[in-house]
Amino acid sequence: MPEPLLKVRDLKVHYPVRTGGVVVRRFAALKAVDGVSFDLQPGETLGVVGESGCGKSTLGRAVLQLVSATAGSVSWLGCDLTKQTKRELKDCRKDLQVVFQDPLASLDPRMTAGDIIAEPLRNYFPAMSAVERKAKVQDMMAKVGLLPAMINRYPHEFSGGQCQRIGIARAMILNPKLVICDEPVSALDVSIRAQVINLLMDLQKAFNLSLIFISHDLAVVRHISHRVMVLYLGKVMELAERDALYQSPLHPYTQALMAAVPIPDPDKERAKARVILSDDPPSPLNPPSGCVFRTRCPKATGVCAEKIPTLDAARAGQEVACHHWRG
Amino acid sequence: MAILDIRNLTVSFATPDGAVSAVNDVSLSLQKGECLGIVGESGSGKSQTFMAAMGLLATNGTARGEILFDGKNLIGADEGTLNTVRGNRMGMIFQDPMTSLTPHMKIGRQLGEVMIRHRGASISQAREQALAMLKRVQVPEAERRLDMYPHELSGGLRQRVMIAMALMCSPEAIIADEPTTALDVTVQAQILDILRDVKERLNTAVVLITHDLGVIAGLADRVAVMYAGRIVEVGDVRGIFADPQHPYTKGLLACTPRLDDACGGLMTTISGQPPNLQRLPAGCAFHPRCGYASERCSAERPALEQTAPTRAKACFANLKAA
Structure with a gap:
């Protein structure tokens, strides 16, 4: 074992x-x-x-x-x-990451989906270039079933299920x-x-x-x-x-x-x-x-x-x- | 004989972005002593249909059509007429028992108020009635609870108080809007048992609004399934569960996880997102998510048509043939 x-x-x-x-x-x-x-x-x-x-x-x-x-x-x-x-x-x-219950309340309403998902990367890899970061975020968005084109939208523009996908993408981005x-x-x-x-x-x-x-x-x-x-x-x-x-x-x-x-x-x-x-x-x-x-x-x-x-x-x-x- | 007969009800709300229709052309009837289950997801219009029936729409909401209670139309009725019906001949149980009880009034007084108002009971009679009703909904130590405030009770007890309040004037119908959604499963089982008892012993008609198909299966006699403000399927409870004829009903049943059969592997899903009521797709509102959709579905909206004496569906597809 x-x-x-x-x-x-x-x-x-x-x-x-x-x-x-x-x-x-x-x-x-x-x-x-x-x-x-x-x-x-x-x-x-x-x-x-x-x-x-x-x-x-x-x-x-x-x-x-x-x-x-x-x-x-x-x-x-x-x-x-x-x-x-x-x-x-x-x-x-x-x-160690976490996904919370209330999908809308656990996302900062003033950050775009892309910024929310990228935040762990900014935290742990401050040296990463913006281009690389964006590529990683879009890649993760596709993996969780969000259209990468939605990267600049705000949480209120998404439905509850989509917000939860953003929360999951944020949790998954650091692998x-x-x-x-x-x-x-x-x-x-x-x-x-x-x-x-x-x-x-x-x-x-x-x-x-x-x-x-x-x-x-x-x-x-x-x-x-x-x-x-x-x-x-x-x-x-x-x-x-x-x-x-x-x-x-x-x-x-x-x-x-x-x-x-x-x-x-x-x-x-x-x-x-x-x-x-x-x-x-x-x-x-x-x-x-x-x-x-x-x-x-x-x-x-x-x-x-x-x-x-x-x-x-x-x-x-x-x-x-x-x-x-x-x- | 129908106690509540809703005909061509449309409910719309004025919003800064224009009018939004929450309920469209809904016709439903509630027979004496039956339990009618209303299933749908958030935004399907299941609650607003009955809020309109109780005259409880938000101030920006308007209802059109007819809501006949024992033959009298409640739409456009004045407060006086409405008040002879609601709380008296038609009771309501809301989802959240904390926010629907008055926090500064003792339980006994809240319960008794209905009797004093509708039946002209004296304060002591009202209190006696309140006590009897609390016992009937199996509130332990009922006498002591009369002098408690809502915050001193647990969620399950508060919901029993709500049921007791709805039953005070022996109404002919009760509208229960997600009565167990805020409760734990073991407490949900207790509350459903009380509702079953009310329906069977007092012969009260119950409208049970819920998103939980399991709750419907245990209690309802007939079921109406709503999607995007319209009824997509109606039928007797056994028929709906055993032989769903609308793809949405079929999808809902398939994606409800259950404890009684083998599991493992991926869950069945309904693809896509729930519709935005402000931008409903043309034709059948469900067609973008439907596996049976044809070209006709995006052009033309199917009407609710009878398929059997107790069944009706609003869909062009024949699920059996497909």
Whole structure:
């Protein structure tokens, strides 16, 4: 097995949240990400799924060091990003890029598409000539399915799907090894979503790219991922090969998530067994003791409130954090 | 018997760049007790059709045609007439439950207001009704919630409050505009269950506007598919999913990723970009993206024609023959 590109070990991101106090302020820790570990191989796509507030976006940001980790390590090709100086980080970040959810909001409205895509080149290769830069930008625009003639247009002149292509071109221009996609298709219409997913899959093949694909949409994640991580309140519930996870999910939360996704087929959708979780996820400020999912779990027993389940290998290529996964 | 009958509705908006038609010549009817699903992507006119029905168009919008609610035309009706219908006989559920509840009013008062206004209930009666309705939409600890403000509730609870509010006066119809789009899947499942229960037990007609075909599959009896402000296909839900007759419907179904079949490889796509309403292509608006397009499609716009007793499509091509 090749050396992993990225090794994340026991990563924790806790945000201080003000809970009161007028003169002396009181803070509590919001555990956005709480002890996440995983490896990522070159050319692999890791899907990260979970509901809002589960820490999936924070996890992506912490890998990029856009938020600082409270504890744990993120080693990128052997060097720990959490311990790097700013200058060292800048070198590493050349290989680590990101695509955000809102395609229009993540592009500077006063820069042309060409300038936006060229900005990483200006940053990392200030000596590059304008002619060479323009050629590279137009080449990348063609690769992501934008007409190179649109180089001088502004973001508002593009549709949502095209803006997302600009965001992808900007992420790809330095030929990175890893791109973190934070809900890249959630803001797009169904017909455009498939186009962008296909583009990401094509780019991955062409450049042997690794992807961390963060999304709340299980069906999309299934399409693009090799392995999938299910997060709930900052903790990993299940981490498995794609087919193992979707064909036989072991964690009660994964099972409930899958059962909740509506199937676009009236007969199947109306006939399927309903496993409806009660309530909403609890506040991450005050998570339940033991297993964080126990308050909504149909299988919860006494032990779940007392002991935090560890993420153990249940089968080959499938790890699950549950006391009761066997039945 | 149709409770809501929309005939030849056209909605246009005056913009600095000229008039933009968001809805063109749409005719639809909602029968008593049925669930009508409206599917379309952003800009297809699915929301504006029903905003016009509720008299809620933005100030630069104008509606032409007829919107008959129980036989009375709502277009051009004065506020007084509109107010006897909306909130009373026709309820509305919006996408974002945070921005559609009044932030400075306690839940109990917001819910009760409808009863006081439309039914002349006293404050204590209204509160009692509000409590009963919150229980009906399965709000836990309903009594305590009455004295809470919207920001104290989670997204799922707020959406239940919205549904409760829409149901307060036992309306004959509810218009639900993307009721679960802002919610997580597990919460979406809870809300869809409540809507299903409302439809089946209270026999309320529901218009379900959404871009999510899975949501439609679970709830709708009939489906209308919209593209660029027009209805391109209408039919019973099983027919639409099993045998789509318009290339756009077929494309939408094909590019929706699903959990129930084998996957891998590239996804099926609809090529091209969604249309710009200010510069719609001539003929059929979908023809630049359509795999079945012929010369006729760019010259002439196909009318919505009946193909079977429960089906109609606006397309020249025969998908079966192709």
